[in-house]
Amino acid sequence: MTSETLKPAPRRLNHGLQRMLGRDNHEQGRAATPLELLYDLAFAASFATAGNLFAHGIAEGHTVPAIIGFGFAMFSLVWAWINFSWFASAFDTDDWLFRLLTMVQMAGVVILALGLPAMFESIDHGEVLDNRVMIAGYVVMRVALVCQWLRAARSGSRYRTTAMTYAVFVSVAQILWIVIAILPLTLVFALLGGLVALLVEIAGPLVAESRGAKNGTATPWHAHHIAERYSLLAIIALGEGVFGTIAAVTTVTTEYGWSFDAIVLVVVGMVLIFGMWWVYFMVPAAEVLHVHRERSFPWGYGHFFIFASIAATGAGLHIVAYTFDEHYHVSDVTAVLAVAIPVLIFLLTVFTLYSYLLRTIDAFHALLALASVAVLAASVVMAANGASISVSLLVGMLAPVVVVIGYESVGHRHAAAHLDRIEQDAPAPH
Structure with missing residues (x-):
């Protein structure tokens, strides 16, 4: 065997036209480009x-x-x-x-x-x-x-x-x-x-x-790749929440300087965004779709509510900023609702997609969903009864935190059991 035969194949560094023959849906290491x-x-x-x-x-x-x-x-x-x-x-x-x-x-x-x-x-x-x-x-x-x-x-x-x-x-x-x-x-x-x-x-x-x-001619999409694509857009959409937090804090500090309200808004914005990120990645979408490709439509189109609610949460934090701007007359209840409603839609959609993909209505996760709804409702009721917007938002931000704590302490075991059952049907690698 000559040294010439051991040379690796030439790298493709140009971007010449290629035929669209379809990608391998079991391709190893497939990632977003x-x-x-x-x-x-x-x-x-x-x-x-x-x-x-x-x-x-x-x-x-x-x-x-x-x-x-x-x-x-x-x-x-x-x-x-x-x-x-x-x-x-x-x-x-x-x-x-x-x-x-x-x-x-x-x-x-x-x-x-x-x-x-x-x-x-x-x-x-x-x-x-x-x-x-x-x-x-x-x-x-x-x-x-x-x-x-x-x-x-x-x-x-x-x-x-x-x-x-x-x-x-x-x-x-x-x-x-x-x-x-x-x-x-x-x-x-x-x-x-x-x-x-x-x-x-x-x-x-x-x-x-x-x-x-x-x-046998369905499009050869890649389960792990498409799950990563959705998760990346979710992360990008969460960036709107960061911008909303900055806008709210900037308005408060410009009008009143650094105060309790300003500090609370930083905490609320970051906890909400981080909590929503954590909750989103509790759903083992890639693993399930790899086995059950037929479950892709409701999961994929259901993300409209995920992306819209994430973007609306960021907009809600913008609305909170308007309550501190003398040029607008936004009530505390309106501002709290503008944050609570999209967070509620996000959490309920995540629970729905989780239940759909895993084909289960887990009692413990249902309890977590109800607890998060109760927390968000409490924040609105508090605002309606005269509590400050800062205190009301501090309570509302706990909604995703409740879910995270419940999942990390108990819920993950339920998810693992359901996923093990599903992965028993996984196709053999080829």
Whole structure:
């Protein structure tokens, strides 16, 4: 054997075009790429924009329009992110065309974010919904993804039908969105039209993957990779809570200097964010999805409530800042509710996803859920009965802490037992 035969294969340092043949869904060491992390940063900025508009609307007393606008914005952003992330988990080639089309999608995110103020304002005024710029950005994202699906369809015969199904459904949905943007629709009719387009969007993955599961052509997404992708976006969204904490503390210190309230807000913000992070990672999503891929849809789409509630928690901390700003008249109860409600949605969604993935309604975890609800309710009741906002928030921040303590002391044993039962069905490595 010559030394020449022992030379390692040449490294691939360029990014020439490759066929999209599908990734190995058992690939060892599969992790998020630098491009995916860069892509997520565009969404982080958009979450912040939506959160700021939401907080400002609440502070101005326009609660219902703010909630509608925030929900519309978050759904558009999260849905587009979900679709790209699952596609990339299955077909990422990291060639120059994949990178450029990802850049186009990032540009679409920026355009969508630029359209959010006009959309929020039109909802607030109750006139024709001005979602033209927002939809333009969304369509840019989706058209770029259609190009990726067409590449996957053209690259090989195995996933051709599945890829074309995605491409067709996404394309039809974009036509509907464009029609909605062009027509001068009021909010009600725009939402009804959006519901139709949304149903088309949702039908695409359901039809494509259900057909693919029957004939072995479902997209080859990687369970551990996709779980990591979701967790990274959750962490990025939690950064909005850090910004909210900084905004609240800055407002207090600017008006009154460092005080008890300022110190409490630092503690509340950090404990809430850290506690929510800890709770999120209690769910063994990767391990379960690796064995039961069919459980991916409710888990994946259920994260809309995870991401939206995390972003809304950060916005709630912004609203707390407005209670110390003399230019706004935000009551303590409103501010506490603005934090408590999204934290409640987050915790209940995590418990729901945990129970769904592990196929169990664990009595102890149900007790923890009820305890966290009771803590959050107590914080609101205290604010309504004259307790200071600082004391009320100190109580509310204990909601995720209760869950963490319960899980780390007892609950982890229950989770391990359920996971051991599931992993007995794990496919043999190949």
